[in-house]
Amino acid sequence: MPRPALPLALLLATLLVVPAQAQLPPQSQAAAQANRIVAVVNGEVVSRADIVGRARLFALNAGIAVAPEVLDRLTPQVTRLLIDERLRLQEVQRRRLPVTDAEVADAVRELEQRNNLPAGALRAQLNQIGIQPRVLYDQIRTQIGWSRLLRQQLGPSALPSDAEVKETIRNAQQRVGQTEFLVSEIFVPLDDPRNEADTRRFVDEVIRQLRAGTPFPVAATQFSQAQTALQGGDLGWVRKEEVDPAVAEILDRMPPGAISNAIKVPGGFQIVALRQKRESGRDIATLLSVRQAYFPFSSALDPNNPTQQQRDQVDKAQRLATSARSCEAMEAAARSGGNNQSADPGTIRLETVTPPPLRAMLASLSPGKASQPIITQDGVLVMMVCTREQKNLAELTPEQAQQQLLRDRVELLSRQLQRDLRRRAVIEMRS
Known part of the structure; x- marks a missing residue:
């Protein structure tokens, strides 16, 4: 949460402790620069450290170094964003709308999943380059609280009526x-x-x-x-x-x-x-539910000189491809395969599968029939189509209209x- 605003007298006293001409030790100079006040928003301080933290967070996500010229370009808008966020959070707090730590943690996990990051990766990255995780957490807390405030403000009118939903669907059909x-x-x-x-x-x-x-x-x-x-x-x-x-x-x-x-x-x-x-x-799509069993290699495959472990894994995959008759059997094989890869990759749209040979293989598989082993450099994979259906993904549903x-x-x-x-x-x- 943002730091509480200092009382004006205490703030002035703090600023007057060191005479204007005094020379601070290098570490003290750095601390003074970091704590320099850039803006005061309804009595709450936005410091240079707040701005640098947010700019560094962006740089981390962008994969760039926070060079002085980059920081200079970011500073004006980052300052404005932090002021707006401070205003939003103040309003959320004024209306006493709580945002729990668990809700913030859920949002962080969703952000990691959306970007194919393992759990805890964002916090580790922040700590690694000296960014306090609260920089991200405070931002997410503000976003959640602001969304809650908006829904409270809208009240009963927030939820569209059945008539409005039907009208939206009717317009979409036209x-x-x-x-x-x-x-x-x-x-x-x-x-x-x-x-x-x-x-x-x-x-x-x-x-x-x-x-x-x-x-x-x-x-x-x-x-x-x-x-x-x-x-x-x-x-x-x-x-x-x-x-x-x-x-x-x-x-x-x-x-x-x-x-x-x-x-x-x-x-x-x-x-x-x-x-x-x-x-x-x-938007007619062919949607597949599949199950897969993966047998990893302990080292990269040399096709001309496979190891005994690699031969054994291919033999396991071949036996599964021959014997499996159901998706339940594929799930059982995946659990015993000695790896953490999920047996269920989720619903797959056939038209978007790459590479094309894999798409052609899935298109040719009858439900309940296992594929031949698919050998890669790192392991061998067996797949099975459980269900196949065609669906118009562009058809507006009542839930989507709402x-x-x-x-x-x-x-x-x-x-x-x-x-x-x-x-x-x-x-x-x-x-």
Whole structure:
């Protein structure tokens, strides 16, 4: 949680302990620089250390060093983001909306899973480069509390009525055949036009890091002020009329996989990543549930000189491929295979499986029939298709329509409340 604000008299006394001309020892100078006050938000301090911690967190996610010039580019916008977060958390606390440590831990685990990281990896990375984990935890706590506040503010009107859901589905059915876009977003607000140049430089820096390989969900969680931030910026499937006209124009020209330049929208700048395109109401997919058993090699395979352990693992896989008649048998074999790989990789969309030979093999397998052993450099794999079904993934369900309506209402309210908090706040910037 943010540090409580110091009483003004105590703060002044602290600042006056060392005369202006006194020379501090190097370690004391570093500590004084880190604790330098950058802003006071309704009596609460945002320090230079807070800003550096957040900038370093972004640099960690981007895989770059925090060089002085990078920190200079990030500082103005990071300062603004921290002020907005402080305002949000103050409002959450004023309304006495608790956010438990368990909820923060759950959000961290979800973030790790979304980025294919093992449990505890984020905390370890933060500690390794000298970033206090609370930098990330405080940010997530604020996001959870703010979401809770918005839902409380909306009250009973937050949940769309059955009539509204039916109308949304009816409208979607009338648009069958139109183009839809699977989009991720980062929204960076701009409240004061005088800060546009600094904000634009920050947005351009984020785009540069995204194109250099920073995962979009990580950057969105760190810097987006949209309500989609906690979901890694995932906006879901949208049509052109559901987004700002400037964004719609860009999406229409973007190829899947591309990241946009900064887009000026009401209230700030938006960055969008286009993940997929499809025709509205038409996305016929072949969905497979499969089971797999993996037999790892103790060393990398040399095809011309396999070890005895590797021969034994291939023999096990061959016996399973010949004898297995059910997915339960595959699960049992996976449990006894001596590795931690899950027998159930989850629902698989056949059309997206790579490489193509693996896709062709799965397409040819009848349910309940095991594949021939698939030998890799690190082990051997046997797969079985349990079920196969065709489904229209683009068909809007009542649950999806409800979530779409709720998301739009929450986002609109969030931006309105943030503007109100800034207008009412007493914010003192320090040089």
